[in-house]
Amino acid sequence: xxxxxxxxxxxxxxxxxxxxxxxxxxxxxxxxxxxxxxxxxxxxxxxxxxxxxxxxxxxxxxxxxxxxxxxxxxxxxxxxxxxxxxxxxxxxxxxxxxxxxxxxxxxxxxxxxxxxxxxxxxxxxxxxxxxxxxxxxxxxxxxxxxxxxxxxxxxxxxxxxxxxxxxxxxxxxxxxxxxxxxxxxxxxxxxxxxxxxxxxxxxxxxxxxxxxxxxxxxxxxxxxxxxxxxxxxxxxxxxxxxxxxxxxxxxxxxxxxxxxxxxxxxxxxxxxxxxxxx
Amino acid sequence: xxxxxxxxxxxxxxxxxxxxxxxxxxxxxxxxxxxxxxxxxxxxxxxxxxxxxxxxxxxxxxxxxxxxxxxxxxxxxxxxxxxxxxxxxxxxxxxxxxxxxxxxxxxxxxxxxxxxxxxxxxxxxxxxxxxxxxxxxxxxxxxxxxxxxxxxxxxxxxxxxxxxxxxxxxxxxxxxxxxxxxxxxxxxxxxxxxxxxxxxxxxxxxxxxxxxxxxxxxxxxxxxxxxxxxxxxxxxxxxxxxxxxxxxxxxxxxxxxxxxxxxxxxxxxxxxxxxxxxxxxxxxxxxxxxxxxxxxxxxxxxxxxxxxxxxxxxxxxxxxxxxxxxxxxxxxxxxxxxxxxxxxxxxxxxxxxxxxxxxxxxxxxxxxxxxxxxxxxxxxxxxxxxxxxxxxxxxxxxxxxxxxxxxxxxxxxxxxxxxxxxxxxxxxxxxxxxxxxxxxxxxxxxxxxxxxxxxxxxxxxxxxxxxxxxxxxxxxxxxxxxxxxxxxxxxxxxxxxxxxxxx
Numbered sequence: 136x137x138x139x140x141x142x143x144x145x146x147x148x149x150x151x152x153x154x155x156x157x158x159x160x161x162x163x164x165x166x167x168x169x170x171x172x173x174x175x176x177x178x179x180x181x182x183x184x185x186x187x188x189x190x191x192x193x194x195x196x197x198x199x200x201x202x203x204x205x206x207x208x209x210x211x212x213x214x215x216x217x218x219x220x221x222x223x224x225x226x227x228x229x230x231x232x233x234x235x236x237x238x239x240x241x242x243x244x245x246x247x248x249x250x251x252x253x254x255x256x257x258x259x260x261x262x263x264x265x266x267x268x269x270x271x272x273x274x275x276x277x278x279x280x281x282x283x284x285x286x287x288x289x290x291x292x293x294x295x296x297x298x299x300x301x302x303x304x305x306x307x308x309x310x311x312x313x314x315x316x317x318x319x320x321x322x323x324x325x326x327x328x329x330x331x332x333x334x335x336x337x338x339x340x341x342x343x344x345x346x347x348x349x350x351x352x353x354x355x356x357x358x359x360x361x362x363x364x365x366x367x368x369x370x371x372x373x374x375x376x377x378x379x380x381x382x383x384x385x386x387x388x389x390x391x392x393x394x395x396x397x398x399x400x401x402x403x404x405x406x407x408x409x410x411x412x413x
Numbered sequence: 414x415x416x417x418x419x420x421x422x423x424x425x426x427x428x429x430x431x432x433x434x435x436x437x438x439x440x441x442x443x444x445x446x447x448x449x450x451x452x453x454x455x456x457x458x459x460x461x462x463x464x465x466x467x468x469x470x471x472x473x474x475x476x477x478x479x480x481x482x483x484x485x486x487x488x489x490x491x492x493x494x495x496x497x498x499x500x501x502x503x504x505x506x507x508x509x510x511x512x513x514x515x516x517x518x519x520x521x522x523x524x525x526x527x528x529x530x531x532x533x534x535x536x537x538x539x540x541x542x543x544x545x546x547x548x549x550x551x552x553x554x555x556x557x558x559x560x561x562x563x564x565x566x567x568x569x570x571x572x573x574x575x576x577x578x579x580x581x582x583x584x585x586x587x588x589x590x591x592x593x594x595x596x597x598x599x600x601x602x603x604x605x606x607x608x609x610x611x612x613x614x615x616x617x618x619x620x621x622x623x624x625x626x627x628x629x630x631x632x633x634x635x636x637x638x639x640x641x642x643x644x645x646x647x648x649x650x651x652x653x654x655x656x657x658x659x660x661x662x663x664x665x666x667x668x669x670x671x672x673x674x675x676x677x678x679x680x681x682x683x684x685x686x687x688x689x690x691x692x693x694x695x696x697x698x699x700x701x702x703x704x705x706x707x708x709x710x711x712x713x714x715x716x717x718x719x720x721x722x723x724x725x726x727x728x729x730x731x732x733x734x735x736x737x738x739x740x741x742x743x744x745x746x747x748x749x750x751x752x753x754x755x756x757x758x759x760x761x762x763x764x765x766x767x768x769x770x771x772x773x774x775x776x777x778x779x780x781x782x783x784x785x786x787x788x789x790x791x792x793x794x795x796x797x798x799x800x801x802x803x804x805x806x807x808x809x810x811x812x813x814x815x816x817x818x819x820x821x822x823x824x825x826x827x828x829x830x831x832x833x834x835x836x837x838x839x840x841x842x843x844x845x846x847x848x849x850x851x852x853x854x855x856x857x858x859x860x861x862x863x864x865x866x867x868x869x870x871x872x873x874x875x876x877x878x879x880x881x882x883x884x885x886x887x888x889x890x891x892x893x894x895x896x897x898x899x900x901x902x903x904x905x906x907x908x909x910x911x912x913x914x915x916x
Contacts, residue, residue, distance in 0.1 A: 183436035192431045204435055206442035376446075 141344030145400070148349055148407075151244065152399025161239045162395070164232035164256075169391050171228050175220045176387070179213060180380050207376035214364045217383055222271055230267035231260050233398055234322045240402040241323055259321045265328050266317045270310070277306040304358060308351040313339045315346055318398075319405040338408050349400045353393040360386035434493035441481040441500045448473050452507065459514075459858055467511050471520075474508035477501070482531060502532040506541065514858050516897035518549070540570035540579035553898075556593045563590050572616070574624045584625065587612040588632050592639070606636050624664045627656055631670070634677060643681020650674045668699030672708055679711075689715060706732065706742055710749075717753055722760075725753050744775035748784060755791055764791070772811070777819065782828050785811050786835065802839075809835045826856060842876040850886065863899040866890035870903075874910070884910050 155161055182191025182204070195203050198219050199212040234256030242252070256263070281303040289296050316335035320326045326334065339346050363370065364386060367379050451470055455462045482501040490498065505524050512520035525542050532538040547562035563586045566579060573580035587609035594605035613636070616629035634649035654670040657663040675691035692715070695708035709732045716725035732746040751767035754760045768788050772781040785808035792800035812832040819825050829852050836845035846869045853865035866886055874883035887907035894900030 183439035185433075185436055188433070188436045189431055192435050204439060206439050206446055209439070 142348060144342075144345040144404070144407075145348035145352075148345065148400035148403040149396055151403040152240070152396045155240065155243050155399060156395070158239075158243065161236060161243065161399075164235035164239070164252075165391055165395050168224065168229050168232040168394075169387065171224055172221065172387055175224060176217055176380070176383060179216055179220070180209075182209075207371055210371055210376035210379040211367050213379050214367055214383065225271060226264055226267045230263035230318075231256055233318050233394075234259055234263050236395075236398045237318050237322050237402050240399045241319075241406060244403055244406055246323070246406055255322050259325075262321050262328055262331070263318065266314070266321065266331065269332075270314045270317075273310045273314070274307060277303060277310060280306070300362075304354065308347065308354050311354070312343075312346045312350045315339060315350055315401045316405050319402055323405070338405065342404055342408055345404055346401070349404065350397060353397050357386070357389060357393055360389065432491045432493045434491060434497055437481055438493045438497045438500070441477065441497055444477045444480075445500055445504055448477065448504070448507070452511075460855060464515060467515055471508040471511040474504040474511070475524075477504040478508075498532060498535060499537075502528060502535065502538045505532075509545070516858075516863070516894045516900065518898065519896040521549075536569045537579055540566045540583070543569075544579050544582060551593075556597055560590050560593050563593075567612070572625055572628075574628050584616070584628050584632065588635055591636070595639070602640060606640060610636050627653055627665060630656070631673070634673070638677045638680050641681065643677050643683060646677040646681065647674050650677060666699075666702055666704060668695055668702030668704035671695045671699065672704040672711075675708065675711065685715065685719065706736065709735075710746075713749065713753075717756075722753055722757055726750055729753070740775050740778055744771055744778035744780035747771045747774065748780040748787075751784070752787070755787075761791070777824055779824070779827055782812070782815065782824070782831050786831055789835075789838065805835055805839050809839070821855065826852065826861075830861075837872070840876075842872050846872050846877065846882070846886075850889075853890075857893055863890060863894055863897070863903075866893070867899070867903065870906075880910055880914050884914075 178187060178191050179195060179198075181187050182195045184191075192204060195209065195216065198216040202208050203212040203216065235252045238252035238255050281299050284295070284299050289299060313336050314332070316338045317331045320331040320334050360382070363382055364379070370378050370382065448470065451473070455466065455470065478501040481497055505528050509521050509524040509528075512518075512524065525546060528538055528542050533542075543562040543565040547559045547566070550556075550558035550562060566583060567586050567590070570579050570583050572583035574584060575581065591606045591609040595602045598605065610633065613629040613633045617626050617633070620626045620629070630649050630653045634646040634653070637643070637646035637649060650670055650673050654667045654674070657665055657667040657670060671691070672695050675688060675695065678688050678691055689712065692708045692712045695702075696705050696712075699705055709728055713725040713728035713732070716722075716728060729746040729750045733743045736742040747767055748771050751764045751771065754764035754767060765788065768784040771778070771784045775781050785804065789801055789804035789808055792798075792804055809832065812828050812835060815828040816825055816832070819828075829848060833845055833848050833852065836842075836848060849865045849869035849872070853862050853869060856862045856865065866889065870883045870886040870890070873879045873886060884907045887903045887910070891900050891904030891907060894903065
């Protein structure tokens with residue numbers, strides 16, 4: 136098969152998704168997720184304000200220890216703390232938001248047999264939570280695998296360092312690609328956990344290259360942000376510690392847009408594959 | 414639902430245990446961090462920062478203390494509250510440091526007073542203030558006050574040799590007190606050292622196997638040396654060296670202690686052979702230590718004192734050969750070699766060659782900048798006026814060339830100070846005054862600044878008989894150091910000269 140064809144399919148999927156960028160109703164679930172992320176980030180950053188202190192201080196201490204309640208340690212620990220909080224948000228809120236968004240995209244793409252997006256997503260929420268937790272567990276597993284490369288080997292060679300990073304990104308995109316269709320199977324076809332997983336992997340294999348491109352390119356474009364966030368000590372010493380929070384804020388914005396495009400494109404590919412199957 | 418309720422209960426319980434000062438401590442740390450960042454930026458080129466900006470920064474530090482110390486209570490403070498007190502006191506110290514660099518002793522003393530009033534219950538703060546006050550008192554030659562302040566530090570702060578603050582300085586103080594007392598009453602030396610000796614003996618006994626024990630024993634050796642008992646001093650130092658050698662890594666360089674042993678022997682009038690043996694043993698046992706450089710230098714001095722010039726020169730040459738990349742060691746050894754040769758009439762040619770070699774081989778060192786003046790001084794000593802004039806001509810050219818070639822910095826200021834000396838020797842007083850004033854402005858925030866202004870005013874008055882110029886210079890110094898003793902003195906002296914000028 137020519138590589139041009141999958142790229143064309145991926146481009147068409149992105150295009151379909153991007154054409155809905157100005158539909159406010161579709162943004163609603165994404166904004167809900169972004170709002171909760173912003174609140175969590177604000178709570179961590181503003182834990183020292185008298186009003187937030189009773190909730191913020193125990194949260195910061197629980198996530199990063201007592202030292203993180205000092206300036207500028209808070210900013211050095213912020214990426215790690217926010218990543219932990221974000222795991223919870225991804226499992227509990229992003230799972231619901233992506234379910235709602237998938238139904239809204241499907242309706243916008245002309246799929247007739249979908250009812251109320253929020254009702255459908257709420258009905259499937261427990262299943263979506265389990266699938267999101269599974270996806271996160273697999274991603275953490277990938278990180279663990281790459282951490283098995285000894286630190287001395289990594290620090291000794293630039294090539295090894297970047298090789299490990301590239302491998303980590305590749306495995307991340309592969310895992311995400313395999314699980315990309317689970318939400319669609321659950322909210323659009325009413326499947327339970329195991330069939331949704333099985334069929335998602337099946338669809339991902341049949342549409343491998345377009346799915347890999349649709350998931351992989353945004354992940355690649357967002358990589359510089361996660362790379363920069365990993366260098367907080369350098370950023371905090373070179374500029375100001377507050378730069379770390381600004382960087383996380385910018386990263387969240389671009390992740391929001393990327394998630395919108397990817398969820399839309401994956402829904403489009405799913406509907407296209409289902410239509411072709413019929 | 415139950416999980417949510419549990420989470421809510423957990424958060425509520427955690428919220429009850431939150432120390433209310435944690436938030437204020439975070440904000441205070443943030444404000445202090447920002448102020449420190451401004452201080453660091455300003456300190457890169459302090460001469461380019463206006464006095465008003467320094468004062469604004471000091472006010473920022475003081476404002477920080479005003480903001481956060483108000484919420485502090487004195488009874489059983491929490492950890493966060495204690496840290497907040499430390500931050501607030503630290504900010505006031507930073508403000509005092511700025512006012513100190515501006516020579517504003519009024520503000521410094523005011524801040525010290527506030528520190529004592531508001532943070533005097535903190536031993537470290539009380540100790541820091543007392544230590545700073547003792548330093549000021551010593552500067553004013555007020556030994557009694559200095560002793561009183563030093564004693565406050567000793568009484569309130571437990572020594573910790575590894576601490577960068579006041580606790581790190583405590584162990585020195587009983588000896589310092591004894592020396593100040595002995596200066597005033599040399600006949601009672603034995604009695605005044607008794608209290609210090611007891612303090613150190615107590616530390617040796619109560620801190621076995623620690624750095625405190627080692628440092629206390631070193632001070633006991635110093636006391637013995639001060640009292641002329643070099644045998645006891647050497648015994649103590651040998652014990653210290655033995656204690657250090659069993660530790661890996663040793664907390665202090667045992668080579669330095671071995672070198673101190675030689676120093677103690679020299680103060681005790683030990684025979685030359687024993688002294689030489691002690692110094693040679695530093696070279697043999699610790700060749701890589703910096704103390705070996707000092708030991709080799711001392712061997713050269715010892716040979717010089719005994720009139721063994723060639724042996725002294727051999728040591729100095731060996732010093733240069735052993736440390737070919739160390740500019741400071743190489744230049745100093747060459748300068749000392751030149752001085753040693755200068756002392757022998759027949760070897761002035763070799764001495765001159767060595768003096769000139771310093772500037773060629775180590776051009777950017779203090780030794781290289783001293784050499785031209787030392788050549789002129791030699792010709793002055795032998796009464797060769799023509800050679801003096803030529804040497805001073807050449808020295809002036811060298812210094813002006815150096816100042817033009819290298820950017821402003823410690824070396825260039827050192828060269829300008831030598832240039833002032835040359836101009837004074839050449840009796841070019843007008844140029845000397847100009848150079849002193851320019852240098853005084855550039856070094857106005859250092860202790861040399863006021864000295865240069867006062868010296869310039871003296872030259873203008875005594876050598877140029879230019880009272881108006883002397884008054885202008887003194888007025889300038891009075892304005893620059895209005896809140897310091899020297900500034901008040903300059904203003905008073907200017908007024909006195911103005912009175913003299915009236916018909």
